[in-house]
Amino acid sequence: MAGLPGLTRLDHIGFTVPDLEQAHRWLIDVLGCEYMYKLGPFESDGDWMSEHLNVHPRTVMRELHFYRCGGQAVFEVFQYEAPDQDMEVPRNSDIGGHHVALYVEDLDTALAYLHEKGVHVLGDPTSSKSASEGQRWVYFLSPWGMQFELVSYPNGKAFDHHPELFS
Helix, strand or coil: CCCCCCCCCCEEEEEEEECCCHHHHHHHHHCCCCEEECCCCCCCCEEEEEEEECCCCCEEEEEEEEEEEECEEEEEEEEEEECCCCCCCCCCCCCCCCCCEEECCCHHHHHHHHHHHCCEEEEEEECCCCCCCCCEEEEHHHHHHHHEEECCCCCCHHHCHHHHHHC
C-alpha cells in the first residue's frame, strides 16, 4: 500500500480557542467529552516556537488541554497569546478553514439536544446524494465560532453498498 509508512489511525485534532475555561465547559457540558489532562505554559526566548510550531517566536502557549470524545477521538485544545494573532475564526471557504464532524446514531435526537442547550445550529439537516446517499448532516457552532458537524448514516452510505458505482 502506498502512503505514509506505518499510518494506522488518527491520533488527535488540535485547535486553538480564545478562552480555555469556556471551551472546557462547552466540551464537557455540551459535547460530553472526557477531560484528560493539561500541559503548559510553553514559551521560548529563541526561535523554538517559530521553528517547531510555525507561530511568532514570542508566542506563549498558556495551556493546552486534552479531551477524549466518544471514547476515542482526542481533542488537543490550546490557548495562545501571540503578537500577530488573528482572532477571526476561519470559515470553511477560507484557506485553513475546517470543521470537526461528530458521528451520532440518531441525528434528530442529537439535534434536539443541541437546540435544548442553546447551541447555534446552521439550518436544518441536509440529506446527502450520490455516493453519500443515506447520510444526513448539519453544522453547528461552538461558543467561539468554530464549526462542528453532526453526521449520521446508520444504514450506511450508497458507496458502502455499491462502491463499484462511484469509483
